[in-house]
Amino acid sequence: MGKPFSMPNHTPQLLVRLGLMLEGLRLAPGMKVLDFGAGTCWISKAIWQMGCSVIATDVSEEALRLGQRLFEEYPIPNKPLASWDNRLFDGVRIPTEDEEIDRIICFDAFHHVPNQNQIIQEFFRVLRNGGTIVFNEPIGPHSTTEESQREMREFNVLENDLNMDELAAQFRNVGFEGPVFKVAACPEYVLSYAEWRECVSGAVPESMRDSISNFERNSGIFYFQKGRPMNDSRYASNGLSHELTCDQSHLSLKAGERKNVRVTVKNTGDSRWLCKNENFIGVMNIASRLLDYNSKEILKDNTRLPIPVELEPEEGFEADVPLHVDQPGKFWLKLDVVSERVCWLEDLGSEPLLIEAEVY
Ligand SMILES: C[S@@+](CC[C@H](N)C(=O)[O-])C[C@H]1O[C@@H](n2cnc3c(N)ncnc32)[C@H](O)[C@@H]1O
Structure with missing residues (x-):
């Protein structure tokens, strides 16, 4: 329940990834966000703290129970006006109305889903026009890693290998546009002083290319869009006039x-x-x-x-x-x-x- 600060060796990865996802979501207070595969709801709670109403959903009753405790037993400094709700997912129908959701976030959960095509249609159904869905998922071979094999053996978890070409085609067939990808180097990557000089002068050091390529291959942060991205009056931008x-x-x-x-x-x-x-x-x-x-x-x-x-x-x-x-x-x-x-x-x-x- 202490995620993202419970394991210091995981925290930098989680924060970097979450930061990139949040940047792309263009959240504003009063938006309704679905946290799909929410687990123990640490992301749901952070989004609620930012003033968005959040619906956390997961197939695991136990995870959502812990999430409920996270909301109820650990207060935040200023209680937002927004609401939160944990809803058990039956694996088929996302428990929200049609076009009820402004944004969907899916952190490390979609590659566990067995009926991906059906769920992509559900994402499209629940998302409002102009809405965005963002993922952080392992891309390519993943199920054969030692850790995945152990998870499958010990916790009976399904691990899929996501193929980006197939995934993009599935999303587009349903009506989504995209994907677009966030660019980052692995968080542990550092530049030497010489490389930093190269970098600020506009060149891309070889090692940086490798690190970006590693990041994109192992764990992509990508978005799909339902309709043209459009801000609305919850967002105080120059677009309000x-x-x-x-x-x-x-x-x-x-x-x-x-x-x-x-x-x-x-x-x-x-x-x-x-x-x-x-x-x-x-x-x-x-x-x-x-x-x-x-x-x-x-x-x-x-x-x-x-x-x-x-x-x-x-x-x-x-x-x-x-x-x-x-x-x-x-x-x-x-x-x-x-x-x-x-x-x-x-x-x-x-x-x-x-x-x-x-x-x-
Ligand atoms: C690696 S955890 C990530 C949880 C959470 N997003 C986080 O970042 O802590 C994967 C989550 O996906 C959930 N999950 C597994 N199969 C699912 C499915 N078919 N539909 C929705 N969620 C699923 C699991 O119960 C688990 O909570």
Whole structure:
């Protein structure tokens, strides 16, 4: 249960590999991640700690029981808003709904699966469009190694030899794109001073080629993609931007009265805008802030209007946005779009709308 820190001689390998996998997954808080072949759930817990909801699944009831204890008995500093769940896998149907999952991680488990083609179809079924599945697996001859033979004898574990050409064809037949591979040298590999000089001058020392080739041959980190990779509003990137227009720049209203203004909103970035999500993370709202007449902010969360449907890039809609101010005077209402619990789009460079409000 202490993985990845229980065996110091394994820790560097595990961390390097996990780091590369996480980099490629492009996780954001509020995403739903499936840890396939989760074992004792150390990766599930790390992903949960990063604010993602996680479903850990495995054929081993005993491993998941230990995983349950890892979540329940060993607290983390800040409890995330996200959820976690351990679900026993029957070896056939992944226990989640269709397109429920944003990312799948499979660390050293797929080469144990007997019905690989069937499970690849399951991966496709449960993954959302735009989702990614990442693997860390031994490639090529593996079952004949001494360690694999011992595991098969002592623990009755199935060890398969993965053939990358066959695997890639199987994934593509189902509809996935890829694979792409992470590049790394073996973690124990070091450069001599002379090699380092060679390296920084742009050359690739011979020994480095060997080490990279070893890494790629023995244990690949590779991804498949369902549909075009696309960020959504849970991810605070430059791809989140809007264009707001309104038919009014002035509003006259009574204190406490609600008045609608007609606003056109367009998603001008390259990220999908979510209209619902667990714990509200990344849900897009048209929001107004209240400023005094000298443009000093008085109230950050003045009003909110949810977007009615998920918006793809370039899509937009028109809405009647209800506005109100609770005290008399002259104010500015600043309209912006907010990705809840992620960011305001003004902070990423989008132009907010200002409406002068005269309140009597
Ligand atoms: C080497 S362990 C890796 C566990 C975990 N991912 C980790 O990094 O600690 C392999 C895991 O694959 C699981 N496994 C074996 N056959 C499986 C199958 N058909 N479907 C899903 N998981 C399986 C085992 O129960 C075991 O937990």
